[in-house]
Amino acid sequence: MAWPWMAWPWIAGAWIAGAWIPGPPTPRLGDDPAGTEIRPLASPFSLGMVTVNPTPFLDLVAMTTLETAVASPSGAEAVGSHSLGLPDFSSASYKDAYSRINAIVIEGEQEAHDNYVSIGTLIPEQAEELSRLARMELKHMRGFTACANNLGVTADMPFAKEFFSPLHQNFQTALAEGKVVTCLLIQAILIEAFAISAYHIYIPVADPFARKITEGVVKDEYTHLNYGQEWLKANLATAREELEQANRQNLPLVRKMLQQVAADASVLQMEQEDLMADFLSSYQEALVEVGFTNREIAKMAAAALVG
Numbered sequence: 001m002a003w004p005w006m007a008w009p010w011i012a013g014a015w016i017a018g019a020w021i022p023g024p025p026t027p028r029l030g031d032d033p034a035g036t037e038i039r040p041l042a043s044p045f046s047l048g049m050v051t052v053n054p055t056p057f058l059d060l061v062a063m064t065t066l067e068t069a070v071a072s073p074s075g076a077e078a079v080g081s082h083s084l085g086l087p088d089f090s091s092a093s094y095k096d097a098y099s100r101i102n103a104i105v106i107e108g109e110q111e112a113h114d115n116y117v118s119i120g121t122l123i124p125e126q127a128e129e130l131s132r133l134a135r136m137e138l139k140h141m142r143g144f145t146a147c148a149n150n151l152g153v154t155a156d157m158p159f160a161k162e163f164f165s166p167l168h169q170n171f172q173t174a175l176a177e178g179k180v181v182t183c184l185l186i187q188a189i190l191i192e193a194f195a196i197s198a199y200h201i202y203i204p205v206a207d208p209f210a211r212k213i214t215e216g217v218v219k220d221e222y223t224h225l226n227y228g229q230e231w232l233k234a235n236l237a238t239a240r241e242e243l244e245q246a247n248r249q250n251l252p253l254v255r256k257m258l259q260q261v262a263a264d265a266s267v268l269q270m271e272q273e274d275l276m277a278d279f280l281s282s283y284q285e286a287l288v289e290v291g292f293t294n295r296e297i298a299k300m301a302a303a304a305l306v307g
């Protein structure tokens, strides 16, 4: 597959620098923005390319790992790792940032559950499969709740609800209008690509307990992304125009969310440029699978730049 090297490093750089929107990057709610270091993206950047089709065997392993890890949380697993170059998971600053990041993840998993159930009302013949995906999201939510408990952190849920509210609103509007293509783009492509990239960057710097949970979750998220890709691919002829419009309305929201999470993510040793580069990589790969050409994808990203 040809990689659109000319377009994507530039787009990623623009996302990171916030160069294509007027004014400064959106600050994280109620935070000192000084913690966000803005650096140019190295080009060509090294990305962990996304593998989209996990085998059923891997899914089984992931579920087993997740359930085992949830069943036996141990605070002892989470302390003292900063000597290995990892964050100090017991520091006040780590716990403070984690209270918001963890809440975002819990809220995201809960909303993902609700969204798949809702999409099932728009595609009744798929309701059973969608309810299977929804149940996986609840399991993810329980896993991340256990991660917070393991670190002695209370998730800041009001913060997370506000964080998701623009995307949530757009999903609800599309749902009320019966726009299944838009709902699938928001949930099964944009949100799943966001989750996959964030979990991907989080795993190497997570505490041992959370790492096990997240490794199990991220494999499930590929299944969800795959679901959206396959449905949209099968319906591309009729979905194309709505997809482009939904992309124009929602991709800028994801960019803002990535900017909003940057300061807290950096306390967890997750860097903004890695998050954005990985997101763009996952998103680009998903749109290729759906059937867009690299040029069309670059145009979709460009349309979002001015949105």
Ligand code: PL3
Residues within 6 Å of the ligand: 101, 102, 104, 105, 108, 109, 112, 137, 140, 144, 147, 191, 192, 194, 195, 198, 199, 202, 221, 224, 261, 265
């Ligand atoms: C879809 O299945 C779930 C959607 C969740 C959205 C995730 C947003 C991620 C924000 C940055 C999180 C870093 C990972 C930390 C994990 C505790």
Ligand code: FE2
Residues within 6 Å of the ligand: 109, 112, 136, 137, 140, 195, 217, 221
């Ligand atoms: Fe999930």
Ligand code: FE2
Residues within 6 Å of the ligand: 112, 137, 192, 195, 220, 221, 224
């Ligand atoms: Fe998911």
